[in-house]
Structures are given as C-alpha cells and as structure tokens.
Amino acid sequence: MRRVRAALAPYLLVLPGGLWLTVFFAVPLLAMLSLSTQEGNLVEGFRQTFRLQNYVDAVTLHWEPLVRSLLYGLATTAAAIVIGFPLAYWIAFKGGRRKSSYLFLILLPFFVSFVIRTISWKFLLTDEGVLLGPLKDAGVLPQGFHVLATDFAVIAGLTYNFLPFMVLPIYVALERIDPRVIEAAYDLYASRTQAFLRVVFPLALPGVFAGVLMTGVPAASDFVNASVLGGVDNTMIGNVIYNQFRASEYPMGASLSFILMALMLLGIFSYARALGTEDVLEVAAR
C-alpha cells in the first residue's frame, strides 16, 4: 500500500497543475490551432478545411505591424537591460539592510492597474498637457512637437511597464553570487572592471536571460501601450489580433497568434543558442 502511494505521489503532485494547464492552456491552444485553418464567418459557421492559405494571408496583410512588434519588443528588452541591470546591481550589492524595501518599491507600481498606469502617462505626455504645454509656451519646444503617437512613446511605455520583470531575475542572479568568488578575482589581481566583466556579469547572465523572456515576449505581444500612447504608425500585432477577434474573424486572429508565437519561440531559442545556454527551460525556471 505504501509502495503504491509512493509510486503515485509524483502523479498526484502534478495533477492539479497538469489539469489546470491541460484545461486552460492546452485545450484552448488546440482549439486555436484548429481555428487557424478554418474558413467561414460567424453567422454561417466556420468549417475546417485545413486552409493553410490563412497563414499566407495573415503575413501578406499584416507583416508591417508584425515586424514593428518584434522591433518594439527588442528595443524594450534592450532598454530594460540598460536601465534594469545597474538598478539590480545596486540593490544586490549596495542595498544593505534596506534591500527588501527597495525591491518592494520596484514592485509598488503593480498595485495600480496596468491600464491606469498607461493612461496616466498619456495624461502626462499629451501635446498641451502639464509637461509639454509650459515648455511650448516658453518657446523651448516647437509648437508641433509631440511625444505621444511616436515610436518613442510606445517603447518607453512598454519599458516602464515591464521593467520590474527585468530587474527581479537579474537581482536574484546577482544576489546568489558568492562574494568569495569576487574576492578571489581581486586576489588574483583583477581590476574592478575585470572582476565585473569576467566574474559578475557572466554569473548574472541566466538572470538576464530570464528577464529577456519575461519582458521581450509580453512586450512584443502587448496592445495596451500602442493603443493608448501610440498613433497612426504604431499599431502592434497585438492590436491587430485583438481587432480580428473582435470582428469575429477567428481564423485570421488565430493564425496571426500562431505566427507570433512561432517567431518568438524562434527568437528565444536562437538567443539561447548564441548565449551557449544549454537548456532554455532550466534557465527560465531559475
């Protein structure tokens, strides 16, 4: 009896999570995969015809927002590393006793809804708003100057919204570095720069990688920032997909979703390979 229980234990442990993911992730994903090759409309119904042309149509019609989203995702990730790494470094090594307070401060924006934070940015940055209005009146900025509806506004909004997801994993990686390793580097006559570049940074890379996964992927598929802060030329693929589903164009929306997913998996795996990370999933789980 005990042996049976011991044998069953791993299955029982995985059961809640496995069931949850099967019902709410695998099944919808399969349904979407199925939808992506169907034909029809809502009133007359959609029929499975294995129409792969849907994918071709999706790319030919919407390649522009698709490429733009990937570029925005890339820019956001880069900006988040540049801003987030020093921050995480400072908290991990110079934070002292207040470390957890600083981490809490980083998480503080999460207590306000994502959408409200983005809308408050819009309020702040609007053409004649509190920031730009006075500057224009003072003649510092030309009258036609605007921040909203530019690539910069959308990327900045994305970076702001996803920054904590970059800071936290890098912090965890840095925090785990054994201080004796750094001391050893100094003992071997490494300069501060060398110690950082050859010891600290490589050891922090798994954290950076996890950060890239957690900022780059959601940033590239975001649609809130583009619709609130963006203008005519800032439509992201998330907006397109959202509109397709809203108009009950399920096959087009589904095939676009799968193209996006494939592109992102491709990007992540090639990044992992370039980095020499043996196992993407293992690193991500750290």
Place this chain on the structure above:
Amino acid sequence: MDATSPDPALLRGLTRPRRRDVFRLTGLAAAGLALSACGVEGKKAPPAGKSEVERFWAGKVKNGRLDFANWAYYMEAEGKSYPLLDRFAKESGITVTYKEVIEDNPSFFGKVEPQLRSGQSIGYDIIVITNGVEFGKLKALGYLTPLDHSKLPNFLKNAGPQYQRRSYDEGNVYSVPYTSGVTGIAYNTKYVDWEITKIADLWDPRLKGKVGMMSDPQELGNFGMFLGGVDPERSTPADWKKAGERLQEQRDKGVVRKYYEQDYITAVAKGEVWACMAWSGDAFQEVLKGNKDLRFVVPAEGATIWTDNMLIPKGAANPVDAITFMDWLYQPQNAAELLEYIQYIAPWDGLKDVVKAHAAEAKGEEKAHLEKMVQSPLVFPTAEDLARFRGYRNLTPAEEKEFRSVFVPVVEG
C-alpha cells in the same frame, strides 16, 4: 516476489516504449479529433413570424426588476442614482439595475456571444446596440427576442417616422430606438482659426498630424465615400475601394494623428487633435460641460445618421419589465427628460413643445441651455434635414469581409 515473475526492471523496459507510444498515439488522436471538431457552428436563424411572438410572450409576467446594459453618458446621474430610472421605479414598480458596460459594439458583442450561443442568459434584459454589423449578426444568429407590439402603444403612437421605418429592422420586429445621432466633425477653435465645413477640410495640410478619424470601418469608410460624392447606403465594392484610396492618401500625407475607438472627445478638447470625426451628442455634452472652444459641424458632403437600439436578448429573465420600460420611454415627459440630457436627435418632433414648456419653467443657465436646444437643427431637425442624412449600408457576412479588407488596412497600416 517468486522466481516465476519476471525481473521488474525487464518488465519496465518492455512496457516503457509501448506506454510512451500509447500516450503519443492518444495525444495525436486527440489533437486530430480536436482539430477537425473545433469548428464553430453557424446558427443562422429564420426570421421571426407572428406565431413566434405569441408563443414567446404567452404567460410571461412582470417580475418587478430589470437589468439594463447601456453606454456611458447615456443617462443622467445624480451621485449613484439615476433620477429617470427612479421615477420609472416609482411609477411602474420595476427596480432597474443600470450598468454602463457597453464601450463599443464589437467588444460587447464578443463578450456576450458565447453565452448567447450556448443558450444562456447574459444577465441583461435590455442591451443597446447601434444599427450596423453587430446588430445584423445578433439578428441573423437568432439572439433577439421578437417584440410584442401590443405592449408598445406609446412607441407606436409617438415615435417619428424615422423611427417607425428602419431598414435594418423592418417592422420594428426586434428593436426600439434609444436615440439617434449624426456622425460629423468636431473641432477646437482654440487651435483652428478658420472654419471647417466639409470632409475635404480634414485633408488640409494645415492640420498635419492633428486630425482624428474613427477606427470603426463603417464610420471611416462612410467619410471616404461622402468625399467622393457617393451615398454610403447605396455604395458598391468599387466605391469602397476608391474611398479606401482617398483615406489612405489622407493617412500617407501625415494628416491623421490617430484612429479613435471612441475616446476622441477629450483628445479634441485637450488639443491633442484639432479636428476629429465625432458623434453629435458627444460634442454637445462636452460643450455643456463648459468647453466653449468646441464646434460640431455636419459636413457639407453629407452625413450618416445612426440609431442606438434597445434590444431584448434571448434568455432575458425579465422580458415584460424590459418591454414596459421601452414603451415608458416614449411617453412625452420621459422622452423629453432623456433628450435634455443626452442631446441627440429627438425621437419625434412634437417633443419640442415639451422641451419649450420646460424652458419656460426653468431659470438661468438651465433655461438658456433648453432654449438653445429647441433651436438646434441637430436635436430637432426638419424633415428636409432628416432626408439629407444617409443611413448605413447593411452588409451581409461576405460583404462585410470585403468591406473590412478595404478599410481596416487603412487603420492598421
């Protein structure tokens, strides 16, 4: 363990690949099954006949409660209560739960469609949907309750001819209008020191980066068609294409700042855009709030009139209460009270006298506002004005696809 039973390790070795194969096979089979079975079935419904009306309404009784889903700024509120709905409760004994949950037609349709499809109640007895693609889908899919005209005496007696005859719901089978309005142009005189009178003015390079257009394919498409002298209601796919090219040109010139869902009015008020496609009532409400720089114009080339309709979705728990409210809204006092707040087109011309009487009783700012309203051609249009406004084209699913393929790329780029 005795000597006859095989080594467990061997047994595991033997069964493992097979077990894996079985999992794999069942997985594949399930996936294949799912792929072929996941189709979304069509639910095309036959048009409602007279017997269906009788069958539905027979034995239905008043429950004393009503769940009402509406758009924002469509009902005057005082704190948390709605005076008009409170009066309705007092007069009819029906308590109304009022929620401003409809932000735009496609999103709301997307939210309730799965429930309607599976035959469940969506939790609302009245929903308000604009004539257009979603209205057509609700009708075609059989998600609407046919109305019992014997319960609508005030509507049938009072509503103006434009409300009694609507191409998207001939014979008022499913809907009673909530209100109508015109899609035109709003502009901010603080920034625009010349006059804007026509759609072509929205192509003016002086407005570079300062024009807002609507992202709704039909609204946007209609503007493009009017510009080319085409009546949208009678337009052909060739007209759509030409209109799409004109709108693309406007976009390429860098005139358009943004294609708005429905949050354009604060953008015009704050100067983020200087001129914008707008619904008449939104603009008037903004003026009433004290924004003196806002102007609304009906474009010289033409404009569409749209109607938001009250519908009873299938599965509604309180249909009698719902239809009672619909009819109550067509008593002159109630209609006037609603109109004085929402500022859209009056449901019938006779309401002018009621509003005038209110103006005579009112004082100060309220009086001025009511007197201005009586004069407004967009609240009390003449029959000629009404005839000039065009309707929306009713699109079949196939036409809709083509229509969208012309105008959606303009918005999404």
